[in-house]
Amino acid sequence: MKAFYSIVIFSVLFAVCMAKLTPEQRRELEAKLLSECKGPSGATDDDVKGLREHEVPKTTTGKCLLSCSQEKLGILVDGKLSIDGLKALGAKKHEGNDKAIATFNEIVAECENISDSDACELGAKLMECMLNGAVKRGIDPKEGIQD
Numbered sequence: 001m002k003a004f005y006s007i008v009i010f011s012v013l014f015a016v017c018m019a020k021l022t023p024e025q026r027r028e029l030e031a032k033l034l035s036e037c038k039g040p041s042g043a044t045d046d047d048v049k050g051l052r053e054h055e056v057p058k059t060t061t062g063k064c065l066l067s068c069s070q071e072k073l074g075i076l077v078d079g080k081l082s083i084d085g086l087k088a089l090g091a092k093k094h095e096g097n098d099k100a101i102a103t104f105n106e107i108v109a110e111c112e113n114i115s116d117s118d119a120c121e122l123g124a125k126l127m128e129c130m131l132n133g134a135v136k137r138g139i140d141p142k143e144g145i146q147d
């Protein structure tokens, strides 16, 4: 579950850098993203830790931290889910693997109607939906979609 969501978190980093990153570089960029969102969302250190471990946040501030990260990733735009943004990230992450991209897009399609007037709640709902879609397909959450 954790690793699957990391696809969503990290895909942008591939999109931005257009190059494979080492795990260390990814962790650094993830930390940067979360630190940029920490202040605006009022998140606690525990909220940050939970998200770094890719747990669906339970606290309001944790949900807002997630939502802020998703906005920076182009997954949430103006308080709404961007299906195109999400698919673009999946495509970057799985570039060259049409099967993995198709699976990713299938899961995205199941989450296309996720909505909430509260952007923070929306972020948490989206994360939960994507995780459920992966688990339902027997994707080992620790492995993510295999390349």
Ligand SMILES: *[C@@H]1O[C@H](CO)[C@@H](O)[C@H](O)[C@H]1NC(C)=O
Residues within 6 Å of the ligand: 109, 110, 111, 112, 113
């Ligand atoms: C999303 O909503 C549209 C329009 O109501 C509907 O046609 C579609 O089946 C819904 N998708 C899912 C995955 O529920």
